[in-house]
Amino acid sequence: MENTSTGKQLPEPTKAELEILQVLWEFGPSTVRFVNEQLNLQKDVNYTSTLKQMQIMTEKGILKRDESQMKHIYIPVEAEEKTKDQLLDRFVNTLYKGSASRLMMQLLGNEKISKEEIEAIKKML
Template sequence: MKNELTKAELEILRMLWKLGSSTVRQVNDAINEEREVNYTSTLKLMQIMHEKGILQRDASQMKHVYKPAEAEDKTKESLLDNFVDTIYDGSPSKLVMQLMGGRKTSKQDLDAIKDMLRKLDGQ
């Protein structure tokens, strides 16, 4: 997986994660529920993503079916690792401090974070 994806590529991946294996038409229709995009633009981008190895394509039927080449969790982990390395000098704590300092965090989220920290501390 390439560590840098365009906004449009991420949008297509997000739709495929949501829908599962899908045709270009299905992906395009889902994107059009959020914003207007031409079918040909979605088609071309999905073809490019296939060439780059981001998507896999089943061409055994008339309508090609696409799916992400990597699992959602693996892709997100790779993108996040690259982001932390690039923006926060590889320091997850700097990222967390930035997130916690700039947003109102719910008690439920804080409890989940505390539970995660307790589990990590117990390793």
């Protein structure tokens, strides 16, 4: 992923990093405590683990930290859609040899897709 502000290539987020990014994208800039509380709604995550992970993400350039207040606020560097687009491109290229239609055929054959979702896809097409 490319950091638009510096032009540098950002590392691809790990699964744990994506979980943190999902919280920040949904709720906006947040403290480690808030992110940890949100993660704990899904699974048991230690506060110090979340803190360390977010510090590493800051070092990698995935997050930036606002230190102007008493509590440090963490902010994603890249927008949600840009990150997801880049991850999807890599996924399609790696698993489907660059063929979005192969991916769509597998998705449409998946029993988890609802009739409403199929109708929404038809409208997009």
